[in-house]
Amino acid sequence: MDSYKQIIKNGLWDNNQAFVALLGLCPLLAVSNTVINGLGLGLATTLTLIVSSSIVSLIRQHVGSEIRLPVFVLIIASIVTAIELLMNAFFYELYLILGIFIPLIVTNCAIIGRAEAFASKNPLGASCVDGLAMGLGFTAALVVLGAMREILGAGTLFANAHLMFGEAAKDMVIYVIRDYEGFLLAILPPGAFIGLGLLIALKNLIDKRLAQPASQAVSFSMGTEKA
Amino acid sequence: MANNKTLMMRSGLVLGLFSLIGIGLVSLTQSVTHEKITENERLYVLKNLRELVPETLHDNDLLADPLHVVDTEAFGNAHEVTVYKAIKNQQLVAIIASTTAADGYNGSIKLLVAIRNNGELLGVRVVSHHETPGLGDAIDTNKSDWIYSFNGRSLNNPSPRLWQVKKDGGEFDQFTGATITPRAVVKAVLKTLQYYQANKKTLTSTIQQTNG
Numbered sequence: 001m002d003s004y005k006q007i008i009k010n011g012l013w014d015n016n017q018a019f020v021a022l023l024g025l026c027p028l029l030a031v032s033n034t035v036i037n038g039l040g041l042g043l044a045t046t047l048t049l050i051v052s053s054s055i056v057s058l059i060r061q062h063v064g065s066e067i068r069l070p071v072f073v074l075i076i077a078s079i080v081t082a083i084e085l086l087m088n089a090f091f092y093e094l095y096l097i098l099g100i101f102i103p104l105i106v107t108n109c110a111i112i113g114r115a116e117a118f119a120s121k122n123p124l125g126a127s128c129v130d131g132l133a134m135g136l137g138f139t140a141a142l143v144v145l146g147a148m149r150e151i152l153g154a155g156t157l158f159a160n161a162h163l164m165f166g167e168a169a170k171d172m173v174i175y176v177i178r179d180y181e182g183f184l185l186a187i188l189p190p191g192a193f194i195g196l197g198l199l200i201a202l203k204n205l206i207d208k209r210l211a212q213p214a215s216q217a218v219s220f221s222m223g224t225e226k227a
Numbered sequence: 228m229a230n231n232k233t234l235m236m237r238s239g240l241v242l243g244l245f246s247l248i249g250i251g252l253v254s255l256t257q258s259v260t261h262e263k264i265t266e267n268e269r270l271y272v273l274k275n276l277r278e279l280v281p282e283t284l285h286d287n288d289l290l291a292d293p294l295h296v297v298d299t300e301a302f303g304n305a306h307e308v309t310v311y312k313a314i315k316n317q318q319l320v321a322i323i324a325s326t327t328a329a330d331g332y333n334g335s336i337k338l339l340v341a342i343r344n345n346g347e348l349l350g351v352r353v354v355s356h357h358e359t360p361g362l363g364d365a366i367d368t369n370k371s372d373w374i375y376s377f378n379g380r381s382l383n384n385p386s387p388r389l390w391q392v393k394k395d396g397g398e399f400d401q402f403t404g405a406t407i408t409p410r411a412v413v414k415a416v417l418k419t420l421q422y423y424q425a426n427k428k429t430l431t432s433t434i435q436q437t438n439g
């Protein structure tokens with residue numbers, strides 16, 4: 001069993017569902033046009049992941065492999081429907097914006113992916129943490145991509161924050177670039193693809209940099225050996 | 228063989244059990260949230276209506292017994308139009324039609340069109356749309372002031388010939404690089420005004436009837 005630290009690192013970075021596993025791209029690309037939209041969908045997805053992973057872990061010994069997948073699908077669909085109803089009741093204005101994307105959480109392969117790959121083989125605690133970490137990793141991807149597209153596309157950050165945090169958050173919006181005309185491409189779907197590509201490239205670059213000192217040391221020692 | 232059969236039975240039962248649990252969970256949430264959701268929807272519509280018809284103009288509940296009209300000929304599409312009534316001292320002072328412009332760039336644009344009983348527009352608001360951000364979405368109040376250009380207009384202001392976007396020889400501005408969206412909105416507002424003109428008598432009489 002992985003240690004909790006390893007599980008969290010996996011979810012946030014090493015096996016980030018959006019940047020590494022490339023799962024859940026449909027909601028990711030559709031809803032990452034502003035930070036707040038991304039955050040809203042990210043948190044809803046995280047909640048779904050935690051609950052579904054926990055339940056799957058609890059029942060993992062009682063459900064045979066023949067019907068495992070249909071049972072997982074049933075569980076996830078029920079949870080998402082319940083979350084949709086709760087959002088409709090308690091975050092109505094945000095629901096109006098994210099509304100059509102909430103049911104799409106069902107189609108987010110990351111959720112059934114974690115149920116199958118992790119929760120069905122691990123105890124409750126680990127599965128719960130895995131759901132949380134994977135969800136936060138996905139949320140981070142949505143928020144970073146959302147920030148990128150919002151700044152480039154509209155010149156703002158945290159527009160519409162009041163939909164999530166109440167009227168007091170109306171002043172949270174930051175005008176990063178004053179009197180900005182807007183850059184349409186960033187807001188339209190192609191901007192999501194391009195942005196995601198750039199972020200994946202950036203992550204790979206960072207990973208490479210982090211790995212470099214070690215490999216340099218190796219080649220150095222090899223060099224001295226030859227000499 | 229028998230083994231296979233029991234396995235199938237067992238799987239079926241487990242699957243059935245989880246379906247029941249799922250249904251239970253969803254029904255429970257539904258029953259807990261139902262009231263709040265209906266209330267949310269009501270308040271949302273009311274908030275939009277209030278923005279168009281100031282409280283001083285009417286003394287009734289704006290959401291009380293609206294009319295539901297389907298008139299393909301008058302509105303140019305088969306979407307249901309809801310007509311809310313603003314009443315003061317038992318007189319119809321204004322109507323607010325929740326209508327649909329079906330020919331936006333990306334499908335339907337839902338509008339609220341408020342008309343005073345003298346035929347003047349109290350205002351128009353977009354309730355929902357799927358127009359392109361940065362191009363067609365200037366019909367939204369938080370993107371531009373364009374939609375306010377309908378305030379105070381009526382069937383003869385401008386004259387019927389000028390109830391078009393400037394590009395088509397009319398009076399209303401289009402947006403840079405986006406004519407389809409404003410064209411659809413102008414057309415829908417005009418159709419609503421014409422519908423009101425044609426049905427004013429009937430609409431007024433529904434009030435007198437309900438008040439005995």
Ligand SMILES: Cc1cc2nc3c(=O)[nH]c(=O)nc-3n(C[C@H](O)[C@H](O)[C@H](O)COP(=O)(O)O)c2cc1C
Binds near residue numbers: 332359360405407409
């Ligand atoms: C990706 C894309 C999105 C567009 N979105 C809209 C829109 O939402 N509303 C609109 O009226 N025109 C939109 N247009 C422009 C229309 O295709 C059309 O060119 C324009 O409305 C016609 O304007 P014109 O008659 O002034 O040339 C869009 C064009 C493209 C390429």
